[in-house]
Amino acid sequence: MAMLEAKGLTKRYGKVVALDRCDFELRAGEVLAVIGDNGAGKSTLIKALSGAVTPDAGEVLLEGRRVRLASPTDAREHGIETVYQTLAMSPALSIADNMFMGRELLRAGWQGKILRRLDKPRMAAFARDKLSELGLMTIQNIDQPVETLSGGQRQGVAVARAAAFGSKVIILDEPTAALGVKESRRVLDLIQDVRARGIPIILISHNMPHVFEVADRIHVHRLGKRLCVIDPKDYTMADAVSFMTGAKEAPVTETA
């Protein structure tokens, strides 16, 4: 069954057509990789699905119901969480602050109602729970600023934030692009962990080995639309690259 579906998405920037009646389908419990050459429109597609861009035409369906994603906050309220390539974290603020940015918990009673006081202990405990659930453990200080963490740790916190709140879909935009070999390894493990918990993932990546390692299906994006969806077990990385650059004819069957 399709968890998240898009039909005929179109987005124009002046004369440039970024999305040309594009279709998209994410099934329950899978890791769907989205690959495409630079300028193919995959980032516009992802932005349309995460609410950062409003398409000119077409519709988005979540669990078969039509949804309107006018802003990232809208998408979040529908249970769609995005880990942006930039991570969207405030470096000077703490791990707990960042995890709850924009959806802070208030104290119970008059302190929360009248003084609008944050429930910092509860947020810290929740953050610690979520990080350890994903094996991001041995945290000494949940209050330490994010900028004191390494790139992999930051990515881990961003994924943990998405996993903690993303009840329906998690979108990961180039999660390993800025990381070293060892840290990439750990983030790929994280992706497996999140999938094991039953949450489907959309993975945007340029890194073919990573895509072929974790993806159940691969959505090949070309010239603003879905060219084909392939099963990584049936094709090689070279095939996938040929499809996305147009060097090779795409397979006729639209879904693998």
Add this chain to the structure above:
Amino acid sequence: MTTDSDHHETSVRERRAETVATFDEGPKGPVARFQHALHVTPALVPLIVLAAAIAGFTWWLGPRFLEQVPLIMQQVQIVGVLAAAQTLIILTAGIDLSVGAIAVFTSVVMGQAVFRYAIPVEVAVAVGLLVGTGIGAVSGALVSRLKLPPFIVTLGMWQIVLATNYLYSRNETIRSREIQEVAPMLQWLGYKPNEQLVQWIEAGRGIEWGRRRPPETDSAILDFIWATNITYGVLGMIALVAVLAYALRATAWGRHVYATGDDPEAAELAGVNVTRTLMSVYMLAGAICGLAGWIMIGRFGSVSPSASTGLQGNIQAITAVVIGGVSLFGGRGSIWGAFFGALIVGVFELGLRMAGANAQWTYLLIGILIIGAVAVDQWIRKVVA
């Protein structure tokens, strides 16, 4: 290819024992630990400098310097309140050059509301605060919606407000005596609660002095309270700083202010309404400048459109904020730091004056402090690397 994918297969299926990311902190030297402490508590540096300055002047000039600390509080109350407004703006990575001008203009508005339109004084004060908020709202809209640079917006606003101030007031000063007779509440922030308390207690006991209460009576406690020299304006400044410190630290709004200054795009994607946060900050800063305008009437007694605050208030406030360790790049620093920064300037001004030094020494030292504070800020930010 099959071998390759097999390899991937095993590497995926294999459960890794190693942790994904550890947050252990390695052994740290005292310098690194100090750097971390500053990183977490940015108000520490100005507090240390303030304590050292007070201790140094007390050692140099004797205890008579310590007795003047309440006077320093009175002298810095306007700059201290303006620095609180400035801190809010600078935390969002902006700057407000119009704070002093807004303060002078709102004090004029409060005065003219009473004397030109005969509006009740409580309403006049409220109108003044509203005008401050309104000016802040205009700057805020230009910065947050039209995306104009805050420096340019407030540079223009500074001139506009100051000119409006002279045109509207026709450059007329309202004298202290007139205010005292018609609308004493305008000067309320200049009143001294300690003196009122002593007078109230002594009146209860049936004691009445002539024109002046002698500094020494048979009640040492009342003498001490009489000598503390605190005004409602000083109390207001401390209360304002405490409330803002709470709001910045313990409410979602405060976290959003820091996130907006740190990285506005990241904050927006993380679910912060950056436009609304900026609007709230500029409006609140405007209202605080209005409060500073009211404090000015209490401090000077009169309402003068040509008060020096209009020209110097912004630089003085920025100086206090920078010495207070608030980063001009936004997202870092605390309101207490700015408060300590204002006090540091006040301590140096009064201390050097009491020591009989040339006033230029004050400016020279403040210049060194500014550069030193920014150097420390850069050093703290190096934690990142």
